[in-house]
Amino acid sequence: MINIPKGTKDVLPEESYKWQFVEDTARSVAEVFNYKEIRTPVFEHTELFLRGVGETTDVVNKEMYTFEDKGGRSITLKPEGTAGAARLFIENGLGATPMPVKTFYLTPAFRYERPQKGRLREFHQFGIEVFGSPAPETDAEVIFAASSFLNKLGIKNTKLEINSIGCKTCRKEYHAALKNYFAPNLENMCATCRDRFEKNPLRILDCKEERCKAISLNAPQILDYLCEECSSHFKKVRSYLDAQNIKYSVNSRIVRGLDYYTKTVFEFVSEDIGAQGTVCGGGRYDNLLEELGGQSVPAIGFAAGIERLLLVMESVGAAFPENKKPPIYVAAIDENGRKKALETVMALREKGINAETDLMGRSVKAQMKYADKLGAEYVAVIGENELLSGSVNLKKMADGTSVSVKFDDIYTYLIKGD
Numbered sequence: 001m002i003n004i005p006k007g008t009k010d011v012l013p014e015e016s017y018k019w020q021f022v023e024d025t026a027r028s029v030a031e032v033f034n035y036k037e038i039r040t041p042v043f044e045h046t047e048l049f050l051r052g053v054g055e056t057t058d059v060v061n062k063e064m065y066t067f068e069d070k071g072g073r074s075i076t077l078k079p080e081g082t083a084g085a086a087r088l089f090i091e092n093g094l095g096a097t098p099m100p101v102k103t104f105y106l107t108p109a110f111r112y113e114r115p116q117k118g119r120l121r122e123f124h125q126f127g128i129e130v131f132g133s134p135a136p137e138t139d140a141e142v143i144f145a146a147s148s149f150l151n152k153l154g155i156k157n158t159k160l161e162i163n164s165i166g167c168k169t170c171r172k173e174y175h176a177a178l179k180n181y182f183a184p185n186l187e188n189m190c191a192t193c194r195d196r197f198e199k200n201p202l203r204i205l206d207c208k209e210e211r212c213k214a215i216s217l218n219a220p221q222i223l224d225y226l227c228e229e230c231s232s233h234f235k236k237v238r239s240y241l242d243a244q245n246i247k248y249s250v251n252s253r254i255v256r257g258l259d260y261y262t263k264t265v266f267e268f269v270s271e272d273i274g275a276q277g278t279v280c281g282g283g284r285y286d287n288l289l290e291e292l293g294g295q296s297v298p299a300i301g302f303a304a305g306i307e308r309l310l311l312v313m314e315s316v317g318a319a320f321p322e323n324k325k326p327p328i329y330v331a332a333i334d335e336n337g338r339k340k341a342l343e344t345v346m347a348l349r350e351k352g353i354n355a356e357t358d359l360m361g362r363s364v365k366a367q368m369k370y371a372d373k374l375g376a377e378y379v380a381v382i383g384e385n386e387l388l389s390g391s392v393n394l395k396k397m398a399d400g401t402s403v404s405v406k407f408d409d410i411y412t413y414l415i416k417g418d
């Protein structure tokens, strides 16, 4: 027996309706916000993520699925969706189309992490990315979209935490302040943080190691270093959230895992699923496209982890729509009956009705039992009599009552009732 790889999961036939509900909800939110779907390959040139996610991030340092293909190229399975979306934007010249370009995706993502609750090696994301608008209204709209998505899933009690991590201008001064602060403690910090100290000290605030967390407790706060533009941008974003009555708290420790963020960053955090509580994270990345060799195009987006959303939905007892059951099971007594049963279910299916018949050569009794297990609303049994009379009894499983209906009228009966 060959088992599933560590950190991956199957979706079974009886649970896929839950995934479909989350995905359908994502698509319907995207539709009303006018985000158009994009699809990028599951693998990209490794270089894209080195530059697009950033070399000081955990994702690039420890978590990427990187391999050499048979042509000797370094390839990486996408660990997130933003870098690929940015590449798509640049490579397809979307910068020449009317702005903003509003996109969304549903994608698997791959990270070599220690599997635990809410943390997998293959997981799935619903993400949106908006290109071309520097305006704070856009930051607000992206947060509205995330909030609306969570509400529609029945996830009500997440906390929204927001922060601004500034731009190149204000971060220069802030980095200097951070370096001053961390320098005396450097030898007590983890190797990654010592490296971050040189390359991007802001990342130290994102370290998950207890000793580093303790040291960074009193670190200078980025909000005290924002330049005028970043500060007024952040103020406007907050005022739009207030106007929309969206509750949030400002958390200066949110810096997000990826290197390319600027200005607004945010997370929706759930307290219902343990340590891996961040169900959705996002932010502005005004410098990414230029860093990837494109024009300078401001952008902002979020990504929500579908597995974590499902965990929250299950833990808060959110209502999934019921798994669809076939309204009618057509059973057969003999070979002629089987032919007619096949013909009957096919006619119904052509009209969009979920109809089922026997594929196992079961006895009539066993077919009835199976129809009951399926949860069929009606059952019809076809034998010689039904073929002669041209009609069949539709038995309503809920109360055992039955009505004789002509074969040609079954569809109308199912649609209208009697």
Ligand code: ATP
Pocket: 080, 111, 113, 118, 119, 120, 121, 122, 123, 124, 125, 256, 257, 276, 278, 279, 280, 281, 282, 303, 304, 305, 306, 307, 308
């Ligand atoms: P975390 O703090 O949990 O490591 P992250 O900052 O690495 O998250 P992002 O890169 O922002 O995560 O990804 C966006 C979302 O994708 C997360 O909020 C989470 O819901 C989901 N996610 C990220 N990594 C995983 C994973 N290994 N397994 C399942 N879901 C994940």
Ligand code: MG
Pocket: 058, 257
């Ligand atoms: Mg992570």
